[in-house]
Amino acid sequence: MEHRIDRIKKHLHAQSYKLTPQREATVRVLLEREEDHLSAEDVYLLVKEKAPEIGLATVYRTLELLSELKIVDKINFGDGVSRYDLRKEGAAHFHHHLVCTECGAVEEITDDLLEDVEKIVETDWNFKVKDHRLTFHGVCKKCQDQELKVSS
Amino acid sequence: MEHRIDRIKKHLHAQSYKLTPQREATVRVLLEREEDHLSAEDVYLLVKEKAPEIGLATVYRTLELLSELKIVDKINFGDGVSRYDLRKEGAAHFHHHLVCTECGAVEEITDDLLEDVEKIVETDWNFKVKDHRLTFHGVCKKCQDQELKVSS
DNA sequence: TTTAAAATAATAATGATTATCATTAATAAT
DNA sequence: ATTATTAATGATAATCATTATTATTTTAAA
Ligand SMILES: [Mn+2]
Ligand SMILES: [Mn+2]
Ligand SMILES: [Zn+2]
Ligand SMILES: [Zn+2]
Numbered sequence: 001m002e003h004r005i006d007r008i009k010k011h012l013h014a015q016s017y018k019l020t021p022q023r024e025a026t027v028r029v030l031l032e033r034e035e036d037h038l039s040a041e042d043v044y045l046l047v048k049e050k051a052p053e054i055g056l057a058t059v060y061r062t063l064e065l066l067s068e069l070k071i072v073d074k075i076n077f078g079d080g081v082s083r084y085d086l087r088k089e090g091a092a093h094f095h096h097h098l099v100c101t102e103c104g105a106v107e108e109i110t111d112d113l114l115e116d117v118e119k120i121v122e123t124d125w126n127f128k129v130k131d132h133r134l135t136f137h138g139v140c141k142k143c144q145d146q147e148l149k150v151s152s
Numbered sequence: 153m154e155h156r157i158d159r160i161k162k163h164l165h166a167q168s169y170k171l172t173p174q175r176e177a178t179v180r181v182l183l184e185r186e187e188d189h190l191s192a193e194d195v196y197l198l199v200k201e202k203a204p205e206i207g208l209a210t211v212y213r214t215l216e217l218l219s220e221l222k223i224v225d226k227i228n229f230g231d232g233v234s235r236y237d238l239r240k241e242g243a244a245h246f247h248h249h250l251v252c253t254e255c256g257a258v259e260e261i262t263d264d265l266l267e268d269v270e271k272i273v274e275t276d277w278n279f280k281v282k283d284h285r286l287t288f289h290g291v292c293k294k295c296q297d298q299e300l301k302v303s304s
Numbered sequence: 305t306t307t308a309a310a311a312t313a314a315t316a317a318t319g320a321t322t323a324t325c326a327t328t329a330a331t332a333a334t
Numbered sequence: 335a336t337t338a339t340t341a342a343t344g345a346t347a348a349t350c351a352t353t354a355t356t357a358t359t360t361t362a363a364a
Contacts, residue, residue, distance in 0.1 A: 017341095018330080018341080018342080020329090020330095020341095020342065020343085022342085022343070023342095039320090040320080040321080041320080053343095053344080054343085054344080055343065055344040055345065055346095056321095056344090056345090057321095057322085057323090057343080057344065057345080057346090058342080058343055058344070060320095060321070060322075061342085061343085074230065076228040076230070078226065078228070080319075080320070080351085080352075081319095081320065081321095082320085082321085098273065098277060098279045100279075101282060107277065107279070109273070109277065113269050113272065113273075114269065116268070117265050117266065117269065118288070120265065121250065121261070121265075121288055125250060125259065125261065125293075126292075126293040126296070127250045127252075127259070127288065127290050127291070127292060127293065128290045128291040128296055129288050129289075129290040130253060130289050130290040130291065131288075131289040131290070132286065132287065132288045132289065133285065133286070133287045133289070134284065134285070134286045134287075135284065135285045135286075136270070136273055136279065136281050136283075136284045137281075137282050137283040137284065137285070138279050138280045138281040138282040138283070139279070139280040139282065140278075140279055141277075141278040141279065144278070144280055169310095170310080170311080170361080170362095172310095172311065172312085172360085172361090174311085174312070175311095191351090192351080192352080193351080205312095205313080206312085206313085207312065207313040207314065207315095208313090208314095208352095209312080209313070209314080209315090209352090209353080209354090210311080210312055210313070212351095212352070212353075213311085213312085232320090232321075232322095232350075232351070233350095233351065233352095234351085234352085305364105306363105306364080307362105307363085307364075308361100308362090308363080308364095309360105309361085309362085309363095310359100310360080310361070310362095311358105311359080311360070311361085312357105312358080312359070312360080313356100313357095313358080313359090314355100314356090314357090314358100315354100315355085315356090316353105316354080316355075316356100317352105317353080317354070317355085318351105318352080318353070318354085319350100319351095319352085319353095320349100320350090320351085320352100321348105321349080321350085321351100322347105322348080322349070322350095323346100323347080323348070323349085324345100324346085324347075324348085325344105325345095325346095325347100326343105326344095326345090327342105327343080327344085327345100328341105328342080328343070328344095329340100329341080329342070329343085330339100330340085330341070330342085331338100331339080331340075331341090332337100332338080332339070332340090333336100333337080333338070333339085334335105334336080334337075334338085
């Protein structure tokens with residue numbers, strides 16, 4: 001954890017930004033809830049627990065900054081809010097998501113999966129791929145089992 | 153065009169919805185601008201040209217309805233607005249997008265491309281895929297050429 | 305026609321995000 | 335150390351997309 005924060009600190013310094021206490025508190029929340037997909041409000045409430053004096057605007061500004069630096073990715077699952085997702089250490093591309101349309105659960109896939117597709121896009125469409133967003137909508141394991149039970 | 157509208161009409165009727173004049177005007181705009189990715193506001197302004205009495209709320213309601221029926225797909229490219237995209241005739245899945253980070257241009261890919269990936273997701277993650285959202289961020293052909301010119 | 309349900313238009317309300325601005329913290333210059 | 339600059343913050347107002355409300359109109363059935 002400390003190691004990870006150190007790296008982020010260096011990343012910020014490299015662009016002459018500082019890791020202020022507010023920024024650090026925000027990053028810590030993101031690290032502690034790495035599997036989750038928190039909205040700005042979610043982050044705000046969690047940060048407030050350890051740094052009660054922080055303002056919502058600062059959280060928005062920090063998340064914006066972290067997005068620019070590709071430390072977090074901003075995603076939108078179709079409910080009205082943006083969600084912020086820590087990029088995996090050293091990952092060149094954003095990871096993928098499985099969203100269950102029954103229960104709303106969100107799973108993560110960190111495997112690349114798109115290498116071949118990207119090659120096709122680069123050659124057939126002359127498009128230089130920098131990043132991607134891939135989300136599958138469907139039914140998670142748990143909900144599939146539920147359906148079986150109900151119908152049997 | 154008329155044929156396409158007829159089908160949509162039937163689709164609505166099948167769920168006991170009516171193709172009201174407002175709904176038809178909205179669908180016509182979507183058909184006329186099939187390549188585009190219009191926001192609700194965009195659609196509203198275009199519909200107003202042919203049906204000036206329509207209200208914005210009706211456009212929102214219509215787009216919502218068309219989304220439910222899978223006639224249009226709602227997408228979000230990260231600017232603050234939802235965009236509405238006609239699903240290709242008979243397509244089981246939503247098509248893909250290439251968003252240029254330089255000029256903002258959006259290209260469409262109607263080829264499936266994800267068949268193999270979906271198989272992997274279904275078997276390795278036990279996730280029953282119903283649909284997907286895939287967007288590549290990168291540099292379009294035009295902007296690549298521009299860069300070459302500038303740097304030479 | 306009368307009646308009930310569905311759809312619409314106008315507009316108010318909501319809620320997420322951004323902008324503003326006065327204050328504070330950090331950094332550099334004297 | 336003191337002062338001047340600049341960056342960052344917190345509070346809050348403003349904006350803007352979307353949703354809810356409600357009175358009215360349209361449609362289809364009885
Ligand atoms: Mn994630
Ligand atoms: Mn499209
Ligand atoms: Zn589920
Ligand atoms: Zn471009």
